[in-house]
Amino acid sequence: MTNYASLNETPDFYGEYGTGEYGIPHQHVSEPTRSQWNHIEDLDSFFTRVYKYHQKHGFKCIALKEVIDLHQFAFISGVLFTMFFGINYALLFSPQTRINDRWIFSVLIPFDDVMRDLPFWGWLLLLFLSIIFVLNLIRKLYALVMYWDIKQFYNQALAIDDADLDNLTWHEVQKKLIHAQLDLQMCIHKRELTELDIYHRILRQTNYLVALVNKRLLPPRMYVPFLGELVYWTKNLRLNIMILFFWSPWSPFENPWHLREEYKRPGYREKMAKELGRQVLWLFFINLLAFPLIFIGQLIFYFFNYCEQVRREPGKFGIRYWSHYGQLYFRHFNELDHELYARLSRAYKPATKYMGSFSCPSLVILAEHFTFMCSSILAIFLILGSLDNDIFYWDQVLTMLAILTGTIGVAKNFIPDETLIWCPEQLLEAVVLHTHYLPGVWQGFAHTAKVHANVQQLFQFRFAAILEEFVSPIVVPYILIRHIYPRTLDYVDFFRNFTVSVVGVGDVCSFAQMDIRKHGNPDWHADSEEAGDNAPQANQYTQAEDGKVELSLMHFTATNPNWQPPPEAMEFVENVNLESHRVLLNDDVVNGPFGVVSDTDFLNPIKQEQESIQSISMPARMRSSYMRGSLTGLGGISRQSIFSQQAEGPDIFSSIENMRGSTMVLHNRHAMRSAQQRALETIYTSSTIGRGNHTTAV
Template identity: 30%
Template sequence: MNRRNQQQQEDEATHQARFGLNDPRERALWKWANVENLDNFLQEVYDYYLGNGIYSITLSRIINLATLAFVVGFSAYLSSCIDYSLIRSSTKLSEIQIPECMAHLGGFKTFCLWVLSLVWFLKLAQYIIDIRRLTDLRNFYQYLLYITDNELQTISWQQVARRLMALRDDNPITSNAIARQYLGYQSKQRMGEHDIANRIMRKENYFIAMINKDILDLTIPFPLLRNAQWLTRSLELNLSVCIMDFVFNEQGQVRSTFLKDTHRKALAEGLRRRFIFAGVINIIFAPFIVVYLILLYFFRYFDEYHKNPSTIGSRQYSRLAEWKFREYNELYHLFRRRLNLSYYPASRYVDQFPKEKTTQVFRFIAFVAGSFAAILGIASVIDPDLFLGFEITQDRTVLFYIGIFGTILAVARGLIQEETLVFDPEANLRYVAEFTHYLPPDWNGRLHTDEVKNEFSKYYALKIVLLIQETASIILTPFVLWFSLTNSCEKIVDFFRECSLYVDGIGYVCCFAVFDFSKKPRLQNPRHHM
């Protein structure tokens, strides 16, 4: 691999000496002609499209770095530089600040700051190094696909794909210019719209199949939680590193050893070691990540819930639901569009079920809280100077209780069912399924029942519950890796061997993504659609 990179660098240096550094079109054409891993290149082209160009991507990364710096710095300041015991007797911020507070941090806080600072500078260095690659992608779009960054904001991916195919047809020399150091199926000749999607989604197609075929044991190995499937962003990242980086080689192809039954035991043992090692790494970094996520979620969502407390009842699809609902070869932006269209009918479906008891309780709570808020509000309008400083309880003024009762009122109103809601859960769930494409056969005839509603609610859960799960996942992920996923190693190895299909010009892909029903794998696909 080092020899190949060295050869590529020498070729690039030769090209730059021949054409000069100031000819971006020639550089873009040369880079296109010398693509060795077409999967990765198309993935980069697609990610650049999703990011809306170099300036949007760079701005997003700057904001991410600023967010990390703000969360860490502001949290350190609040926890170490304020003497909270002096707040009641002080009138200025300078009176409660601890002088030279950062010089007297405890050992654990200092260690955390050093670790997070190191992470910040590593990310900064990574982003700086990546500017060259983003510039090459911009040149590729601008000079070969004739798409500027401004046009990239509105152009459809279908048009981008057509221009990629036109580039292949208009430049036959570049299509054949690669010195084949790998297998022949790396050819650019197979690059239709379906081929492009299959290359970009090669790994995702396998993951979709593993989720829908229950290959992965994602249960939490604790009593009362063993029946719950658990998939969060942190666990998904670990699965990608442990499985996909193990199965696929540097060219983005399935390793030949996974296609042979003779290596089954060794591969399963290697995968088991990867799960155990990943669990150890997660345990080491768990305290830092948990603290950061808690602070990040607090700063990000406090203002949202404070301004509109009724959003505490808002729902969102879980990560497990997203992978179950996603189609093979369905690119991310198309999937998000389809999923976003289902949010409104999904909320209507969940709200279909009678909540008469809870509705009555919340109506009473809203009435009481609204009454207190109205009286205090009117009194404050009549005599603001008197009532805004008037203490109802010790150190708690009228203004404080107006905020409390107003929040309770907003939350209660958000949980009260609409009186004009027409009850028809079956029609609503079928409407949701038109977008999600998910309607298991065992739900038929039971769409009006609480059992189906509870199953659907596991996929369409409260947003605040999903945030808690994401935070708790940092602690629970190592146990899932150690005790649950290690039991799936043989099934995973068998899955990749039995569900990989060779396609000329593309390589080995997930058989379900080919849509060739004449070639059936030994494992049957249990995915249920409409």
């Protein structure tokens, strides 16, 4: 049976005929091997699986991962059940038992005896674990069936074998997917799909989350005594938010691609806010009742997952990584996971150096003190062990050695390297070169404790992230009732005001349309008399913060060079690209060899960088090498040729962002020049310029 996507309208049926793009009936004749992909009902899930299939390296790897996950759950359940009911602990701790070489088998209780003497709560535990195992088995079998269909789609419709997946970028797979639409008509409301349509399908819900974070509606900010304001965003909280807004039958979205009509009508805003509030209350009570099970489950997970790491490599818990909040904050609209992770990976080293440039004097003193004491005690044990090796076989000594080693490893992370001197302002600008976002109030204050604390919430210690996840069963119910429930009216207004209907796609976040006139920031554009009708018409409520729409537009055009943006967006992109290219070609004619930047220049990143290069004490050979690399990165004068080189790699934006990223991250264009100079000094100090997926030494 043919499935039709229910987006904005229901197609007419004429027996075996359907309505074409212009309302003209036509007959759907499909190849027998491809008919299953005609008129796919849920294209969101289908395109998401197509993307994940490529990123997870094909069906074999996906199936192996699903089987291993299921086996791990069964293994942990069996270990827990054995620990509770299958071990004779009186015999285990008896001195006579340890004399026996087969003591490990002698303390195990036979399975028949365990089941015969199993208490009532043991049967409940067994029933609970069995139900979870069966549900997981059904879910994973369903996922494998769906991915088997994706495998057939890759092999037959796209003509891509699993062995070739790792040799193809997502950009190449996407081109084949767009071409397959012309043959298969997976979407019936549009004959041709664009790159933006596919991104909308895959990232529909993610774009809403990015917009909620950008407008500071999520995540909640809590004031904690002695710690100040903290941003709290964990996997558990994200799961509850997704259930509240997207996944439950009572969420604002009645299906993945359509916002309920009541949410679109201003007269229903109060009613919908009360309904959404009731759903928050239900989530609150469910989390409250499920708290013991969730907490115990997380305790078991962390114990089995990190016990060995605590014993052998405790220092890894002092390593920083990008928090879940940071990943949402830095994410562009319409940016896939692999594109985001590539940017954040390049920003990791400068971010680590920036955070390492700060140290709390009192904390350093305490860390040095604890390191000295633990090292002294550890030295004593080593001396005693050299005299008598049997000391290391004492259980208490092994435990003490593990604790002392772990304490030293953690404490050393708080002690700065005295041989290094960092400039926080330069380091932060090196971070922003890849993350692209920097609040204007941070400009010039990178050395302050306030900015450091804000960056720390984006780039947190691993042990802090684990602690947040560990206490999330306790904190999430409080956040739901204290921070989410009072703002239900704001969420209803957000979905009504920032949802647009797109033919062939359904309802999407309007920010994801990257409409610079509706959501653009005026500080990112030319003066009003120069911009004319293309000047942003947004106010403080409707405009995206930190220039996210403009940056998202530049990123998307770079990663998808065949995409044709709307005229006003096209003009913005062309202005940036052509101005940059013009300066490169005329640097010896216009305003001297490197140009002069004035406050009236329109988003002139390369020109400003050239002025900065002139002020840097560097050999002429290095300058000319940089300019050749910049010119090669930009390509020809047209937008197609400008981005043609970057289109082949999985991370296409890196060449462009290294040349103009530090300019575009500052939404106050009058403060760009000094920031450009400091950012370029940091780049040349590290002697690297990013090119595509690689880092080329200058």
